[in-house]
Amino acid sequence: xxxxxxxxxxxxxxxxxxxxxxxxxxxxxxxxxxxxxxxxxxxxxxxxxxxxxxxxxxxxxxxxxxxxxxxxxxxxxxxxxxxxxxxxxxxxxxxxxxxxxxxxxxxxxxxxxxxxxxxxxxxxxxxxxxxxxxxxxxxxxxxxxxxxxxxxxxxxxxxxxxxxxxxxxxxxxxxxxxxxxxxxxxxxxxxxxxxxxxxxxxxxxxxxxx
Numbered sequence: 505x506x507x508x509x510x511x512x513x514x515x516x517x518x519x520x521x522x523x524x525x526x527x528x529x530x531x532x533x534x535x536x537x538x539x540x541x542x543x544x545x546x547x548x549x550x551x552x553x554x555x556x557x558x559x560x561x562x563x564x565x566x567x568x569x570x571x572x573x574x575x576x577x578x579x580x581x582x583x584x585x586x587x588x589x590x591x592x593x594x595x596x597x598x599x600x601x602x603x604x605x606x607x608x609x610x611x612x613x614x615x616x617x618x619x620x621x622x623x624x625x626x627x628x629x630x631x632x633x634x635x636x637x638x639x640x641x642x643x644x645x646x647x648x649x650x651x652x653x654x655x656x657x658x659x660x661x662x663x664x665x666x667x668x669x670x671x672x673x674x675x676x677x678x679x680x681x682x683x684x685x686x687x688x689x690x691x692x693x694x695x696x697x698x699x700x701x702x703x704x705x706x707x708x709x710x711x712x713x714x
Contacts, residue, residue: 539568550687594668598675601656604648605676611641 543565546555557567583592614630615637630637653659656676658669 535569535572536564539565539572542568542571591671594671594675597655597672598679601652601672601676602679604652604655605680608645608648611645615641 542551542555543558545551546553546567555565555568555571557570558564559566579595586592618637630640632640656669656672658665658673
């Protein structure tokens with residue numbers, strides 16, 4: 505409506521198809537990255553061992569992928585039976601909040617690694633001095649924090665705002681606490697456990713050549 509002034513048409517249909525194509529393409533990389541992190545954490549003793557299960561053929565994290573599929577299927581199947589439609593979108597927003605929160609430590613970690621391990625060869629190295637790198641790292645952190653504030657924290661205390669936002673706030677705090685408890689309980693005494701490292705295709709070819 506905002507772009508063309510109507511709800512249908514060839515242009516809208518083409519945009520919808522391209523949007524879905526983008527979603528499918530992004531979900532492959534997103535899901536793979538999330539599953540890899542979960543498998544690494546499980547191998548390090550910070551999550552249940554089921555998440556550490558990998559394919560014997562290609563080393564992909566099948567345990568985490570299977571668990572993601574089970575949870576997503578349950579949510580999709582249960583959605584039509586939820587009496588309050590807003591509750592489903594609250595879960596959706598909670599997923600967005602947890603997703604964004606996971607990105608906050610990445611940028612300080614980038615600065616830390618650049619400081620303590622600057623000489624390691626990398627496929628790509630962000631150019632710039634310390635000031636430029638801090639600007640590049642802190643701007644996304646600020647934007648994420650602002651997004652989280654507007655998404656998960658009630659900025660007014662009327663009943664409508666509290667009903668929409670408070671479940672997200674409580675859910676985020678609850679899942680953070682559960683995650684920390686899991687790390688403490690499952691990770692106790694396992695910090696020195698060996699973590700499997702996947703061989704890259706180049707490393708395998710190099711070893712075969714030798």
